[in-house]
Amino acid sequence: xxxxxxxxxxxxxxxxLEALLSNRVVLCSSVLLLAIMLSAVFAGLLTGTDxxxxxxRLRLRPPxxxxxxxxxxxxxxxxxxxxxxxxxxxLVGLLAAVSGAVIGTAIGLVTGYLRWLDPVVMRIMDGMMAxxxxxxxxALVSLVGPSLMAIVAAxxxxxxxxxxxxxxxxxxxxxxxxxxxxAEGLGIPPLLVLLRHILPSCIAPLIVQTTYMFAAAIxxxxxxxxxxxxxxxxxxxxxxxxxxxxxxFQRAPWTIxxxxxxxxxxxxxxNLLGDGLRDRLDPRLSRAAKVSS
Amino acid sequence: xxxxxxxxxxxxxxxxxxxxxxxxxxxxxxxxxxHRRQIVCVVGESGSGKxxxxxxxxxxxxxxVLRITGGTIRLEGEDVAAxxxxxxxxxxxxxxxxxxxxxxxALNPVMRIGDQIAEVMRIHRPQIAxxxxxxxxxxxxxxxxLPDPAALRRVxxxxxSGGQRQRVMIAMAxxxxxxxxxxxxxxxxxxxxxxxxxxxxFRELLTKHDSGVLMITHDFGVVADVADHVVVMxxxxxxxxxxxxxxxxxxxxxYTRALIEAVPRFRFxxxxxxxAAPEPVLVxxxxxxxxxxxxxxxxxxxxxxxxxxxxxxxxxxxxGIVGESGSGKTSLAKTLLxxxxxxxxxxxxxxxxxxxxSGCVLRDFRRHIQMIFQDPYKSLNPRRRIGQSLTEGxxxxxxxxxxxxxxxRELMELVGLSPDALERFPHEFSGGQRQRxxxxxxxxxxxxxxxxxxxxxxxxxxxxxQVLRLFEVLQRRIGFAMIFVTHDLRVASNICDRxxxxxxxxxxxxxxxxxxFGQPQDDYTRExxxxxxxxxxxxxxxx
Numbered sequence: 001x002x003x004x005x006x007x008x009x010x011x012x013x014x015x016x017l018e019a020l021l022s023n024r025v026v027l028c029s030s031v032l033l034l035a036i037m038l039s040a041v042f043a044g045l046l047t048g049t050d051x052x053x054x055x056x057r058l059r060l061r062p063p064x065x066x067x068x069x070x071x072x073x074x075x076x077x078x079x080x081x082x083x084x085x086x087x088x089x090x091l092v093g094l095l096a097a098v099s100g101a102v103i104g105t106a107i108g109l110v111t112g113y114l115r116w117l118d119p120v121v122m123r124i125m126d127g128m129m130a131x132x133x134x135x136x137x138x139a140l141v142s143l144v145g146p147s148l149m150a151i152v153a154a155x156x157x158x159x160x161x162x163x164x165x166x167x168x169x170x171x172x173x174x175x176x177x178x179x180x181x182x183a184e185g186l187g188i189p190p191l192l193v194l195l196r197h198i199l200p201s202c203i204a205p206l207i208v209q210t211t212y213m214f215a216a217a218i219x220x221x222x223x224x225x226x227x228x229x230x231x232x233x234x235x236x237x238x239x240x241x242x243x244x245x246x247x248x249f250q251r252a253p254w255t256i257x258x259x260x261x262x263x264x265x266x267x268x269x270x271n272l273l274g275d276g277l278r279d280r281l282d283p284r285l286s287r288a289a290k291v292s293s
Numbered sequence: 294x295x296x297x298x299x300x301x302x303x304x305x306x307x308x309x310x311x312x313x314x315x316x317x318x319x320x321x322x323x324x325x326x327x328h329r330r331q332i333v334c335v336v337g338e339s340g341s342g343k344x345x346x347x348x349x350x351x352x353x354x355x356x357x358v359l360r361i362t363g364g365t366i367r368l369e370g371e372d373v374a375a376x377x378x379x380x381x382x383x384x385x386x387x388x389x390x391x392x393x394x395x396x397x398x399a400l401n402p403v404m405r406i407g408d409q410i411a412e413v414m415r416i417h418r419p420q421i422a423x424x425x426x427x428x429x430x431x432x433x434x435x436x437x438x439l440p441d442p443a444a445l446r447r448v449x450x451x452x453x454s455g456g457q458r459q460r461v462m463i464a465m466a467x468x469x470x471x472x473x474x475x476x477x478x479x480x481x482x483x484x485x486x487x488x489x490x491x492x493x494x495f496r497e498l499l500t501k502h503d504s505g506v507l508m509i510t511h512d513f514g515v516v517a518d519v520a521d522h523v524v525v526m527x528x529x530x531x532x533x534x535x536x537x538x539x540x541x542x543x544x545x546x547x548y549t550r551a552l553i554e555a556v557p558r559f560r561f562x563x564x565x566x567x568x569a570a571p572e573p574v575l576v577x578x579x580x581x582x583x584x585x586x587x588x589x590x591x592x593x594x595x596x597x598x599x600x601x602x603x604x605x606x607x608x609x610x611x612x613g614i615v616g617e618s619g620s621g622k623t624s625l626a627k628t629l630l631x632x633x634x635x636x637x638x639x640x641x642x643x644x645x646x647x648x649x650x651s652g653c654v655l656r657d658f659r660r661h662i663q664m665i666f667q668d669p670y671k672s673l674n675p676r677r678r679i680g681q682s683l684t685e686g687x688x689x690x691x692x693x694x695x696x697x698x699x700x701x702r703e704l705m706e707l708v709g710l711s712p713d714a715l716e717r718f719p720h721e722f723s724g725g726q727r728q729r730x731x732x733x734x735x736x737x738x739x740x741x742x743x744x745x746x747x748x749x750x751x752x753x754x755x756x757x758x759q760v761l762r763l764f765e766v767l768q769r770r771i772g773f774a775m776i777f778v779t780h781d782l783r784v785a786s787n788i789c790d791r792x793x794x795x796x797x798x799x800x801x802x803x804x805x806x807x808x809x810f811g812q813p814q815d816d817y818t819r820e821x822x823x824x825x826x827x828x829x830x831x832x833x834x835x836x
Binding site: 177178179181182183184185186187188189192196197200201 | 630632653656657658659660663664666667668671672673674675676677682685686689690731734738
């Protein structure tokens, strides 16, 4: 009869910020991520205006004082391409992660709470998980054209079932808590019970899952760009900068090293951030089996 | 008293708590001896340091948090605190073994019980041949009175009852004939009849295996039944010790006296006016509820949770529902609140049948009947302020926010808490305070009926007594009817006008409390009453 139950972890306001600052890995990765994001947002200021000028005379210059990351096969400044490309890659990642989280949460909450809906929706989710994400994205983009919306939608589609499963599992356990029963007993309608009493318990795992999705979405966008079904070549993103560098990388490795490095650093930073947040928000899992995204 | 060398000798043990808590030590200056063939009970409420003591002996303390700062623990003369980790592993199981409170979680769910008992032997005595291990498993299972050991050792933990699981745990503890068995609340999770059997078993095995038992408990009934020596602890310090007869009947320390006084005992109240009301607030007729589940292989299982249950509830009356686990008590409570929909039968609330309501009509009905749950740590949303929890229901049913807050403040005072508490979060309160908050939340709806499902079972006895008193006062002032579900007959006798005894989904006996407990008509009721721990011990009135 010791004071059990007292030690429940209770994410309250401020805990997230505290989590960011108290863990060195989380701190480093968020600083790195912030730097990459800022460099993308202020790419125009950092690289000047004549960014994508095609200058055949200057093609495939190695990195130096004039062009920090060298130039590509068309004589474009790779530094500028990478910074501007980050804008699009990060935007796709962010949009896909957030919309995946929102849609997946909504479906997960409802299916977890309404028992009769559960088998139907979960079989649909199983079906969605059975479709290879990249294949679906290639199909969708070639069908409707390579717009931002189409690419985000394609990536989101693949992430929804994962979020749904996660949220549903949390709902299934929380709905049995007596405080949820108590709320039902007070005559609170289902929607309010879901939003007030069940959703808050999903937030911590959701934040973690969203960071993983963010990293996965950036990679997916890069893969699409690399396969040539992403954004058109004149709009730089990490994916299509890599794709263009592929043709010349034996002579000019810097054309793919620079965007590759940014991509790798971003994904690593996001994943480390997710790991750190998970350890902080869910002490039960800390340093136990790592879930790779 | 035994004069030979004690099995366990604890001298001046102190365990420090991390800095910044309300006290510096979890255990301070504790000394006790356990001799062969002796059961020593350490009694105390939550936070008394009794479980820390048990863990210290087993060297199971989280050493970074709880440090042993003084004293010695000697097991058969050997200093446990100084032993190497390898030696500790040898001692655990071989010379000392621990039995935990929750027999389901302490057993591996995916391992046959016979294998689990055998595992202890295989690890500590690898030289024993497989056949003799098997024979020993069967012998041990016989020792703890498990039926048909040869067949039962092939089943999994979930296929046997709670009492049987606890017997398996005991068999595991006994496997290597340890000198010392530490039992931490070994019967708290069990039904009274099972508890009585397990306690008898301890006594019997002690004599047979020549070992000593250190039993941690909060229940003076258990102490009265089995203890040879009692140590009463409070805030980590021993306040009283001695022979159980002396401690129970002539407690010296005021804390011991208060604790013993708080132990619920059979006490009846007679309020004939409660039963005389002409118009019942609730009439239940032939209520039947069946749980259906389909196993992985498609086999259908049906469990009859409620079987033709009928009763009436007068306004302002308290009806107790008693029975063992699995008797359908909680199913009945859930069905009355319409968390479950009955297969058949009627629930007439002021004449209207609510058994088949759904949607908005059901939600509207729910404000008339409110539930108070067993676990006060789980029945308040940890992320919402007390005020939010208390006003949510009334506001939803049309009360203005200002009025709801005013009502909440009033209710907080009514249940004995400060209205400032509305701004705080549940984790800032103790179990007893949380249960008061839950009562306030239920009352905020101004219900006609309150269903309390084991509402005081998770509380310490002294807190339990306070909450029971609170129920009584509130009922007198507000006048709601109450259905009080409990497994504890003593608690039921204290608060209920009438008692319904349930067994396997049926009400086997229903009548005024005094009649049911005084002249039980049904065999099952008699069995239940006989099994109440320490049922007969009497205490001299406090000076």
